[in-house]
Amino acid sequence: MELTDLATIRAVLKRHGFRFSKSLGQNFLTDPSVCPRMALACGADESKGVLEIGPGFGVLTKELSERAGRVVAVELDESLLPVLGETLDSCRNVEVVPGDVLKLDLAGLLKEKFGGMETAVCANLPYYITSPVLMRFLEERLPVASLTLMVQKEAARRLCAPPGSRDCGAVSVAVSYYARPKILFEVPRTSFYPQPNVDSAVIRLDVLPEPSVRVKNEKAFFALVRAAFGKRRKTVLNSISSGLGLEKSEILTALERAAVAPSARAEQLSIGQFAELSNRLEELKNEQ
Ligand code: SAM
Numbered sequence: 001m002e003l004t005d006l007a008t009i010r011a012v013l014k015r016h017g018f019r020f021s022k023s024l025g026q027n028f029l030t031d032p033s034v035c036p037r038m039a040l041a042c043g044a045d046e047s048k049g050v051l052e053i054g055p056g057f058g059v060l061t062k063e064l065s066e067r068a069g070r071v072v073a074v075e076l077d078e079s080l081l082p083v084l085g086e087t088l089d090s091c092r093n094v095e096v097v098p099g100d101v102l103k104l105d106l107a108g109l110l111k112e113k114f115g116g117m118e119t120a121v122c123a124n125l126p127y128y129i130t131s132p133v134l135m136r137f138l139e140e141r142l143p144v145a146s147l148t149l150m151v152q153k154e155a156a157r158r159l160c161a162p163p164g165s166r167d168c169g170a171v172s173v174a175v176s177y178y179a180r181p182k183i184l185f186e187v188p189r190t191s192f193y194p195q196p197n198v199d200s201a202v203i204r205l206d207v208l209p210e211p212s213v214r215v216k217n218e219k220a221f222f223a224l225v226r227a228a229f230g231k232r233r234k235t236v237l238n239s240i241s242s243g244l245g246l247e248k249s250e251i252l253t254a255l256e257r258a259a260v261a262p263s264a265r266a267e268q269l270s271i272g273q274f275a276e277l278s279n280r281l282e283e284l285k286n287e288q
Helices: 006-016 034-041 059-067 078-087 106-114 127-139 153-160 170-178 218-230 236-244 248-257 271-287
Strands: 049-053 070-075 094-098 119-124 146-152 179-187 200-207
Touching: 006 078, 034 059, 034 119, 034 146, 034 179, 034 200, 049 059, 049 106, 059 070, 059 094, 059 119, 070 078, 070 106, 078 094, 094 106, 127 146, 127 153, 127 170, 127 200, 146 153, 146 179, 153 170, 153 179, 153 200, 170 179, 170 218, 170 271, 218 236, 218 271, 236 248, 248 271
Parallel strands: 049 070, 049 119, 070 094, 119 146
Antiparallel strands: 146 200, 179 200
């Protein structure tokens, strides 16, 4: 069954009485060249497991199944389960798990389904949950080696922007704390059915064995980063002071100790400078 063919898609839809849900981000891939590229990019091979989020009709799942040792696909929309039963009928190494990727016990799932197997995530993500899904894997330090994800083009730029660059935001700093991100290729809106209003890009994040910088207090580090980007046009001195509710004199001392100019803007700071600043603020807290 050619799952990227519109006539096939329409026939399957009709047989199962399936209706697309906009609120679940259901834009399915119909460009036959994209899924093989994604499956290749995630590094799937016989020795590896792949966790897919949102298989839809199973178009990417099939490609993953041909390369990986084992594929587990989490799908929230239960009305897709009978469709997947048909489209993935011949894929013996695939298991579809019904559920919400934001609520499932993913650590338990990964352990149960993949055991000691090296595992990668590969998904055409529903765009409305891009950041929460990504941050769940990174913050909970779920045991996956990499994440290969189709996301909105703008989100790809933001997620992969190196700290210190113009497109950088709080989420870029968080990503580069846990992983090495890279934009792989762009995918136009015409590659999907129904067609979305935006173009997409496939990114790959290689999860680092250790965070890229050393911080004394991770929670305080991320609070500082969020505060710094909270008021983008302000200087770091003003945005951090108002965002964290701290005296300017205290921030000034920390900036001086970290050798960061008080007039700098958040997007000009490297991740090392954010770490240094956070550590100096922790130091000051302990001195009080
Ligand atoms: N993989 C298919 C493809 O590339 O054609 C479908 C991708 S579509 C952009 C996103 C899929 O994620 C849909 O099948 C949707 O039902 C599913 N989905 C949406 N929210 C989800 C959630 N919270 N947990 C798991 N799956 C979800």
